[in-house]
Amino acid sequence: MQWTKVLGLGLGAAAFLGLGIILGHFAIPKEASSPAPQDLDLQILETVMGQLNASRIRENLRELSREPHVATSPRDEDLVQLLLQRWRDPESGLDSAEASNYEVLLSFPSQEQPNLVHVVGPTGDIIYSCRQTEENLTGEQGGPDVVQPYAAYAPPGSPQAVNAAKHRVAAVLVYTDPADINDGLSSPSETFPNSWYLPPSGVERGSYYEYFGDPLTPYLPAIPSSFRLDLANVSGFPPIPTQPIGFQDARDLLCNLDGTLAPTTWQGALGCSYRLGPGFLPNGDFPADSQVNVSVHNRLELRNSSNVLGIIRGAVEPDRYVLYGNHRDSWVHGAVDPSSGTAVLLELSRVLGTLLKKGTWRPRRSIVFASWGAEEFGLIGSTEFTEEFFNKLQERTVAYINVDISVFANATLRVQGTPPVQSVVFSATKEIRSPGPGNLSIYDNWIRYFNRSSPVYGLVPSLGSLGAGSDYAPFIHFLGISSMDLAYTYDRSKTSARIYPTYHTAFDTFDYVDKFLDPGFGSHQAVAQTAGSVILRLSDSFFLPLNVSDYSETLLSFLQAAQQDLGALLEQHSISLGPLVAAVEKFDAEAAALGERISTLQNGSPDPLQVRMLNDQLMLLERTFLNPRAFPEERYYSHVLWAPRTGSVATFPGLSNACSRARDTAPGSEAWAEVQRQISIVVMALEGAAATLRPVADL
Amino acid sequence: MQWTKVLGLGLGAAAFLGLGIILGHFAIPKEASSPAPQDLDLQILETVMGQLNASRIRENLRELSREPHVATSPRDEDLVQLLLQRWRDPESGLDSAEASNYEVLLSFPSQEQPNLVHVVGPTGDIIYSCRQTEENLTGEQGGPDVVQPYAAYAPPGSPQAVNAAKHRVAAVLVYTDPADINDGLSSPSETFPNSWYLPPSGVERGSYYEYFGDPLTPYLPAIPSSFRLDLANVSGFPPIPTQPIGFQDARDLLCNLDGTLAPTTWQGALGCSYRLGPGFLPNGDFPADSQVNVSVHNRLELRNSSNVLGIIRGAVEPDRYVLYGNHRDSWVHGAVDPSSGTAVLLELSRVLGTLLKKGTWRPRRSIVFASWGAEEFGLIGSTEFTEEFFNKLQERTVAYINVDISVFANATLRVQGTPPVQSVVFSATKEIRSPGPGNLSIYDNWIRYFNRSSPVYGLVPSLGSLGAGSDYAPFIHFLGISSMDLAYTYDRSKTSARIYPTYHTAFDTFDYVDKFLDPGFGSHQAVAQTAGSVILRLSDSFFLPLNVSDYSETLLSFLQAAQQDLGALLEQHSISLGPLVAAVEKFDAEAAALGERISTLQNGSPDPLQVRMLNDQLMLLERTFLNPRAFPEERYYSHVLWAPRTGSVATFPGLSNACSRARDTAPGSEAWAEVQRQISIVVMALEGAAATLRPVADL
Incomplete structure (x- = not known):
């Protein structure tokens, strides 16, 4: 999942007479003699629901998040092979599966010259350094494949200043305040691995590119031969060096800052009053006229990023596509983002693939599974795909279903989507048992957390509207395809965390999910069942369930x-x-x-x-x-x-x-x-x- | 037909076993029991070809061209009613027909202040005046409804000068040279009504707007509520006063001009050497320092222009449209442009409508007949229609067939179209007899005039590519719908006229067509048959005949x-x-x-x-x-x-x-x-x- 651009809100025959002679058959009226049209088979639906297995999702997740797999890394490519292998499996695979490549512009920190943030004393000596990496708390934060925290697409540079006046900002430091992400908690004993909260050294990575898609090839697929913009003509990159830091380092900088008090809404949970500068406090940790030096050495690189696509061919209307997608690339291990979604994707394709290969079932319409590349850099894989196959997709796609992070937390389903998909999600979720205590359906549980009063239906669960936070963006905004994004999420009465606390850090690991987010993987299973039911209803129903x-x-x-x-x-x-x-x-x-x-x-x-x-x-x-x-x-x-x-x-x-x-x-x-x-x-x-x-x- | 913007060139079972018991029927395989799908019926095709009647086309033309019917004039609206009446006839009409209105910006000369072109002597007195109207040669050029020759959308103004130097041009006078339009002939005895050539007083009207569609509502349908550009923000109008004149007046001006000789390619058939000015010849008809005064009083007016649409509902695939269109508005009587096409349109709808009302036939797909308004001002009716129904048309239209001027001359078929329509036109024209002597098919006659060597097919008739000269332009360029334009046209060995000589003049009358262009109306019939066969093939064939x-x-x-x-x-x-x-x-x-x-x-x-x-x-x-x-x-x-x-x-x-x-x-x-x-x-x-x-x- 990519950081969210805030968008507009919304809701989201047999009646013939036989005379016993062969010739008589020819007079049978057409409607009367056709077999019943293929329609949604409730028994198949029930079979699929029953076979979607929480333990298998857990095992998928363990494998997918075993190593960091940032876009285009060797491990990312290994996962391409894993997907192909699963989708080509003779006993549980799809009809066919292919990987396709785009040559896209990504941004990485330099391995040789790490990005640095120092406090420099009046004499020019370094008197404080922010961490270059996150603390190795579980043995998973120290490997060579853990990408240093950075702001992708922020330009290189080494400006030095303290809180330069407005309009003369030289660099930006970004951190996540414990008030926003940790319900105020910040000590090591209160944070991961002792709870789900972000440890003091955790840093949120992210893309700082303003648009989405490959920056060099707007409106063109990033195939090797495509025209690429001169870097000088690219718009949407941040104008100045930018670096994210952990809240531990942020506290050392911010709590030492001098100047007028920041507005109340800017105050946080670092345990001091936040001031606006300029300069440091006279009695603080640094000499008052110290400065902060930010060295960013990010490099733009053309890289090959893969999408993997698999298809189950429709039996009756193969030219109607139900698209179901999830991105594959993570920032580090990405157990939650995106592997919780990929684990569900693989389980769904296994169950459907097994029915397919056994000859038990084939959908009326085609089902296309997609594993997108380079989403974290700006929905790049999905966007390039929509550019390459614009007309074909626009003409034939029934709906796009996105599952990125499948489980943010285990309280309730959350759905973002365009109005026509509301009814099919309602139908699906009324028939699936909610995980956790009680015997509610997913629908009945959902309505407790998100609801609205509809003039037509009365009280119903409320759908959110689709912004641009994940790969549904090009499908709905660029192609006009009815889309939805499914996930399990928080009980907002229990946390005000902006997002699950280890988002985009090296602490987003398998154990984090297994221990804190969804022990037992019941919420993962619930999302798999919801997505599965929606997919079957869209692909098998004689009448499309789009209201x-x-x-x-x-x-x-x-x-x-x-x-x-x-x-x-x-x-x-x-x-x-x-x-x-x-x-x-x-x-x-x-x-x-x-x-x-x-x-x-x-x-x-x-x-x-x-x-x-x-x-x-x-x-x-x-x-x-x-x-x-x-x-x-x-x-x-x-x-x-x-x-x-x-x-x-x-x-x-x-x-x-x-x-x-x-x-x-x-x-x-x-x-x-x-x-x-x-x-x-x-x-x-x-x-x-x-x-x-x-x-x-x-x- | 509108003056042509020159564009890129191109081409353009029963195998079941009956056991004599009712239950056995249920085992009949699907394919075996369905009736044969509805496909092109050759007998219906032959019936339609036989019923398209040259005399009826002639009578249609007589009625349609009886009065001038410039866009939005009372007579134009009368013809809307005529079309509605025909298309709603209980015995020969369509399933339904409707008129729809757009409020569009047109340009007309002032009735009170006619546009004037004078030669003004050194003392300021008018020593020569160009004709304000064409000579009333047949009694049809003098009525109050004959719009004065003018350049639509040319701005008002009264500049005076003689052949101002480049970059200081104050006004433009336009005329058609007898070399370009009359094979060099120019005397009254050699021209209409004594031949098909343009009389000396004939003036070609036309739109001088650079784009097409309503100038105030680009990309929006010109419904009353639509946002309209401020006139100051409209682009595409001519920058200076412009007025067309006849070649008689042009001769008086041009043959008296002084200065260096114009280039050879600029010379024409006015019987003198054309010079570039400045000033008049010392021994000519005017004092050397006379000037030309051009007074243009054109006015922009918001007017209601109607399209008329009629439909024959498809029996099997009503959501697939075969669109057939022709514009209705003329400059004056418009017997050729566009009534020769409207006469064919009405005959085609009559023949198909009669079969429909009799219950003999209903097409597999829907056939939509369109009578466009305000084409002469810039394809306005058709463009607004495509703007209003963009998605619906793009999703459902099989092809657009345009017949504007159906007969330019009676030598051969001429087709402009995109490559996929080539095959269906070939199939149709091979089965229709060509008018005139001999016993050739339209195809075999056509190939004698326009042909090319195809690497795939050998020698075939060559299709021209679609520019923007008529209402097909929005369909092919804006909507991407396979389109074609059909007409009968010249034997180029017999005339080099740019277009039929009375084009856009008050001499384009019924008698002109009846006497010179297509006596007997065989070419009109040939176009009707070609269009009819193409329509039936596109609407009735089980497999679409688009190659x-x-x-x-x-x-x-x-x-x-x-x-x-x-x-x-x-x-x-x-x-x-x-x-x-x-x-x-x-x-x-x-x-x-x-x-x-x-x-x-x-x-x-x-x-x-x-x-x-x-x-x-x-x-x-x-x-x-x-x-x-x-x-x-x-x-x-x-x-x-x-x-x-x-x-x-x-x-x-x-x-x-x-x-x-x-x-x-x-x-x-x-x-x-x-x-x-x-x-x-x-x-x-x-x-x-x-x-x-x-x-x-x-x-």
């Missing part, structure tokens, strides 16, 4: 927010929301009418072509919200409902952002024209969406 | 041109064509393999879903060549093979144009980087195209 009318609630909530929070302002500028109201109503009416036609058809005996046409309407609905010209400044973001929202009003992102920019400009400004343009773009998308939901031969 | 492997010839020819004419230059700049070679080879191999799979399937007993999947591959192939980010400066042009080519080498347009721009820049320039980027864009498109042609479950 497009569930988009209406999102649209109405966006519309209401626009009316309530922007209506008066827009009126002042003579901008009407009327066309938007009409478009939302039209969408709603067409979606409802389509739902009724589906019901009617389900009660009859529809032929496979009829259902295929209807399924195409459902599958392609999400595509109608794409407009590559809507936000030209936002690379890859083309979805007019889920693009990043920086404006404060929780409405259509283009409208929200345009209003934020226009608010302080004069009437008639270009910024106000852009507000009008953004409304027209949404109206066009909604009208287009409604048009695709209408009966196909209506003008 | 995607015919793209290979185009790609190979583009590749060879690149290698021969650019190879050395690219090598100097270390740019390799290797990846392009590999991509073309891959496309070729995949297309051939798909062709073999189709043949195998055709020889078996494929089920409708299998064929649907294969047809989707064929239908969607053209979409894979679209890239909205390939040519951001070229509005709407997204097709990487058919975008406008300004470079001199007949290869991939992006490559050709980028090389033209890079040629004179330094090695390593941005322009050379763009050459590399353009190669990558084509490689990506071809690799993506090959991927969509592969078996659908291959990774």
Whole structure:
């Protein structure tokens, strides 16, 4: 999982007469004689649910997280082979599996010249050094393959200063405060390996590239022959040297800082008052006029990163793909991120593959399994894949299911997704027992933690909206494919940790998962079962279980927010929301009418072509919200409902952002024209969406 | 038909055992019991060919061209009603028909202040005036509805000068030289109504807007609520006043001009030597220091323009559309442009509608008939339609067939189209008798006028490539839908006229067609039959008759041109064509393999879903060549093979144009980087195209 860019919120025949003579057969009407169309088989579903095995997931995880496997490292490539071997296994493998390569620009710290952070005294001597590596607490933090903590894509340089004034910042040091990650705890006895909390030396690695995909080949697949930007023309890299440090080192620097007090919301749990500088405290550990020297020696390198793809060919509609993906690369051992997801992926492919190879089952549609490379550097493997196969994927993909970190914690399911996937996740989770005490379904457990009151359904679990934190981003934002991200997560009444505390550190190990996150691996199993059930329902159901009318609630909530929070302002500028109201109503009416036609058809005996046409309407609905010209400044973001929202009003992102920019400009400004343009773009998308939901031969 | 922007050239079982008991039926294998799938019915095809009637086309034309019907005029709206009435006729209409409106920016001359061109003497008095209207030769050139000759979208202004030096041009006068349009003839006795040639007073109207679509709403449908650009932000209008004049007036101005001789290629048939100015000849008709005053009073107006759409619902695959379109608006009576096409459209819809209403026939796929508005102003009706229904059309349209002017002359068929449509046009035209003497098929007649030697087929008729001269432009360039334009045209050994001589004048009347262009209307009938056969083949054939492997010839020819004419230059700049070679080879191999799979399937007993999947591959192939980010400066042009080519080498347009721009820049320039980027864009498109042609479950 990659650090999260915060985006807009949302919800996430037999009736013939036999006369006993052969010729009679020829008069049998078509519908009557066709065998029942292949549909979801509840017995197969039950078999799959029963065979997904927690112990096997645990063993997968042990193997996957045995060694650090940062993108393109030898161990990363070993895991490519492991995946290929599993997916090509004659008894439990898929129909076929292939690895494919992209030549992409990654960023690594130098092995010869480690990145350094020193305090330098007035005479120029080093009087303090931050740790170059994390403390070797379990024997797993010291190996040569543990990549030094660093900020990927931060430029090299060795600036020296103390807290230079705004606009003259020379370098950035980043740390995670115990208040944000450890519920305030910070001592070694309170932290890993004695608890799940981050040890004082732990440092969060990450990519500091602003966009996603290979930085040198935007919109082009990073195959060797592709045009690559000159480095000078790359945008999105941090402008100055940046280095992450542990909170132990941060305390030594921050608690010695002089100057005015930082705002209350900036204070943390390091046990001192945080000040803004400049200079160090007169009576602190360092002479007051000491400086901090940051030496960053990161290097950009072209590397070969692999995706691994495996397929189970659909029996009836092989050209419809249910895509299920997880990234493979970690920062260090990555037991949680991403191996908890890879362990689930392998177990799911084993169970389905075994049924396949036995001849017991073959899905109606194709199922594609994907192991993405170089996600941690910016969703690179998945993005390059979508660039290379843009049209094919857009035309044929039913949905994309992402499981990155499968278990953040073992309290409840958490789902992010577009509205049409809500119903299939609900159907799946109502039928699976929740891990842990009690006898609740995953659904009933989930609704206790995340819920909302739906005008249509009453109280239901609430889905989050998809940002850009993992490999679903190119699928939903760039290709317009209905997507979801599944995981087990926290009980928020028990921790306020921003994320599981060892995230992106060398302490994210098998024992950490086994001991603290999911002992017994019941939550891993629950995610595997949820994903498995969703995959089977999407791949086997005669009618696609995508409920497009569930988009209406999102649209109405966006519309209401626009009316309530922007209506008066827009009126002042003579901008009407009327066309938007009409478009939302039209969408709603067409979606409802389509739902009724589906019901009617389900009660009859529809032929496979009829259902295929209807399924195409459902599958392609999400595509109608794409407009590559809507936000030209936002690379890859083309979805007019889920693009990043920086404006404060929780409405259509283009409208929200345009209003934020226009608010302080004069009437008639270009910024106000852009507000009008953004409304027209949404109206066009909604009208287009409604048009695709209408009966196909209506003008 | 709109004046042509010159673009890149190119081509263009029952094996069961009956046991006599009812239960036995249940064991019947699926393939055996299904009725034969609906396929092209040769008897229906023959019926349609036989019923398309030349006299009825003639009567249609008489009615359609009875009055001038410039876009949005009352008569244009009358014709909307006429179309609706025909298409809603209970005995010969379609399943349904609707008119739809767009509010678009048009440009008209002022009724109160006509545009004027005067010669003004040294003392300021008017000593010569160009005609304001064409001479009323047949009683049809004088009515109040005959729009004054003008250059649509040319700005108003009244500059006065004589042949101002380059870069200080104050106004433009445009005329058509008898050398270009009249095979050199210019006297009244040699021209209409005495021959098909342009009379001396004839003036060609036209749109001078650079792009297409409504100028105020690029990429948005021009529905009333849509955001409209400020006029100040519109690009693509001519910068200075412009006015077209007849060659009679042009002779009076040009033959009196002084100065150096114009280049030989600029000389024409006005009977004098053309000079470049400045000033008038000392012994000519005007004082030497006379000036020309051009007064343009064109006005921009928001007008409601209608499209009319009618549909015959497909019986089996109603969500697959065969689109057939023609524009309705003319400049004056528009007997040729566009009513010759509308007359064919109405006859085709009558014949198909009659079969439909009788219950004799219903196509497998839906057939959509379109009558576009405001084409003459820049393909406005069709462009707005594609903007409004972008996704729906892109996902479902099998092909777009355009018939604008159906008969330019009566010598031969002429087809412009993308390579996949070649085969269906060949199949259709081989079965239809050519009009005129002899007993040739349209195909055999056609090959005598336009042919090429195909490496695959030997000598075949040659298709032209699609520019932007009519309503096919948004379909092929913006939506990536396989398109074609059909017409009957000239024997080039008999005339060198750029286009039929009365093009866009008030002399383009019914009698002109009836007497000179196509007496007996045999060529009109031939176009109707060709279009009808193509429509039936596309809408009724079980397997779509789109031969995607015919793209290979185009790609190979583009590749060879690149290698021969650019190879050395690219090598100097270390740019390799290797990846392009590999991509073309891959496309070729995949297309051939798909062709073999189709043949195998055709020889078996494929089920409708299998064929649907294969047809989707064929239908969607053209979409894979679209890239909205390939040519951001070229509005709407997204097709990487058919975008406008300004470079001199007949290869991939992006490559050709980028090389033209890079040629004179330094090695390593941005322009050379763009050459590399353009190669990558084509490689990506071809690799993506090959991927969509592969078996659908291959990774």
